[in-house]
Amino acid sequence: MSLNIGVIGTGAIGQDHTRRINQVLAGARVVAVNDVNRANAEKCVADYAPGATIFDDPNALIADAGIDAVLVCSWGQTHEEYVLATIAAGKPCFCEKPLATTAEGARRIVDAEVAAGKRLVQVGFMRRYDPGYRALKRAVDSQTGAPLMVHAAHRNPRVGNAYVTPMAIHDTLIHEIDVLRWLLDDDYVSAQVLFPRKSPHAHEALRDPQVVILQTAKGVVIDVEIFVNSRYGYDIQCEVVGEEGIARLPEPMGIQTRLNATLGQPILMDWKDRFIDSYDYELTDFIRAASAGTAAGPTAWDGYVAAVTSDACVAAQEAEGTTIAIDLPARPAMYG
Numbered sequence: 639m640s641l642n643i644g645v646i647g648t649g650a651i652g653q654d655h656t657r658r659i660n661q662v663l664a665g666a667r668v669v670a671v672n673d674v675n676r677a678n679a680e681k682c683v684a685d686y687a688p689g690a691t692i693f694d695d696p697n698a699l700i701a702d703a704g705i706d707a708v709l710v711c712s713w714g715q716t717h718e719e720y721v722l723a724t725i726a727a728g729k730p731c732f733c734e735k736p737l738a739t740t741a742e743g744a745r746r747i748v749d750a751e752v753a754a755g756k757r758l759v760q761v762g763f764m765r766r767y768d769p770g771y772r773a774l775k776r777a778v779d780s781q782t783g784a785p786l787m788v789h790a791a792h793r794n795p796r797v798g799n800a801y802v803t804p805m806a807i808h809d810t811l812i813h814e815i816d817v818l819r820w821l822l823d824d825d826y827v828s829a830q831v832l833f834p835r836k837s838p839h840a841h842e843a844l845r846d847p848q849v850v851i852l853q854t855a856k857g858v859v860i861d862v863e864i865f866v867n868s869r870y871g872y873d874i875q876c877e878v879v880g881e882e883g884i885a886r887l888p889e890p891m892g893i894q895t896r897l898n899a900t901l902g903q904p905i906l907m908d909w910k911d912r913f914i915d916s917y918d919y920e921l922t923d924f925i926r927a928a929s930a931g932t933a934a935g936p937t938a939w940d941g942y943v944a945a946v947t948s949d950a951c952v953a954a955q956e957a958e959g960t961t962i963a964i965d966l967p968a969r970p971a972m973y974g
């Protein structure tokens with residue numbers, strides 16, 4: 639039996655997920671879509687979901703008896719409302735990051751899921767599914783000894799004018815916030831942000847680059863460079879320094895050339911290409927679990943921890959150079 643999915647938010651990633659569900663993956667179909675911008679919904683249906691129903695009301699889509707599960711791919715500040723409504727309908731929900739734009743909002747989702755008594759939410763932290771990060775985790779767990787430090791970088795070639803300083807945390811660093819605590823099996827205890835000299839490519843409302851320093855409960859010190867005007871490429875770096883050696887995230891596959899006295903390898907420019915396999919794997923996991931009426935993968939608790947950590951990092955941006963403590967409440971039993 640095929641899982642009937644409704645997608646709320648049919649912009650860049652909503653369309654890309656619709657394409658992969660309808661054209662690449664097995665076991666599910668996107669049969670309904672909603673977008674505040676109807677033209678985006680129409681384009682998504684025309685390109686990737688012929689025959690799907692366009693709902694003008696997202697809550698009607700969530701409640702519709704023909705919809706088994708919901709993908710929330712709208713702007714971050716709208717996620718909480720739709721995820722809560724999907725939990726209330728008792729349906730599995732895949733929510734793109736961030737789960738909510740405030741820690742309080744993410745906590746309301748955790749509480750609703752706990753009250754529902756079973757997992758219904760998967761957060762779109764796709765890097766946990768990336769073969770490179772998975773190989774890195776195996777090396778960190780079994781070869782390089784207890785981790786001491788992590789050096790990471792998250793570089794985008796450019797961003798639009800709507801992207802302002804706190805978004806470097808909520809929109810960009812949030813991937814490292816999630817994947818590094820998964821990689822290290824650890825939680826954060828403090829955050830500090832340093833601002834190097836500003837890139838001339840950064841617009842007025844954006845301080846870019848930034849360096850975020852996170853410390854973990856086990857004593858690991860992590861530095862993450864966020865540089866969203868790198869110009870040269872979409873580049874994700876991660877190196878874990880352990881007691882016995884160093885493990886590095888592999889570069890994405892690319893043809894190496896020896897040409898004109900130069901050793902060359904292309905660098906990707908778009909996030910869609912960098913994690914293309916991971917998006918396929920995370921949605922495969924979602925379809926499998928949702929077909930059994932539940933959810934798998936990154937949890938609402940992971941989304942909540944990311945929100946608490948993000949808030950601390952934004953406070954650390956505002957208090958430039960000051961170390962901000964991160965306090966997490968006890969983890970509900972449902973999340974292991």
Ligand SMILES: NC(=O)c1ccc[n+]([C@@H]2O[C@H](COP(=O)([O-])OP(=O)(O)OC[C@H]3O[C@@H](n4cnc5c(N)ncnc54)[C@H](O)[C@@H]3O)[C@@H](O)[C@H]2O)c1
Binds near residue numbers: 764
């Ligand atoms: N996991 C990843 O790597 C990744 C990559 C890109 C985006 N994202 C996340 O996905 C979400 C969407 O990002 P995007 O790049 O596709 O943005 P986008 O602007 O291209 O698309 C968002 C769509 O949501 C629609 N929308 C906004 N508010 C809505 C509402 N209240 N109800 C219904 N539709 C609404 C917009 O009209 C737009 O079509 C964001 O939360 C973003 O952080 C995740």
Ligand SMILES: O[C@H]1[C@H](O)[C@@H](O)[C@H](O)[C@@H](O)[C@H]1O
Binds near residue numbers: 794810866
């Ligand atoms: O929404 C995108 C996406 O999450 C990318 O993976 C990240 O590199 C960008 O910085 C962010 O703006």
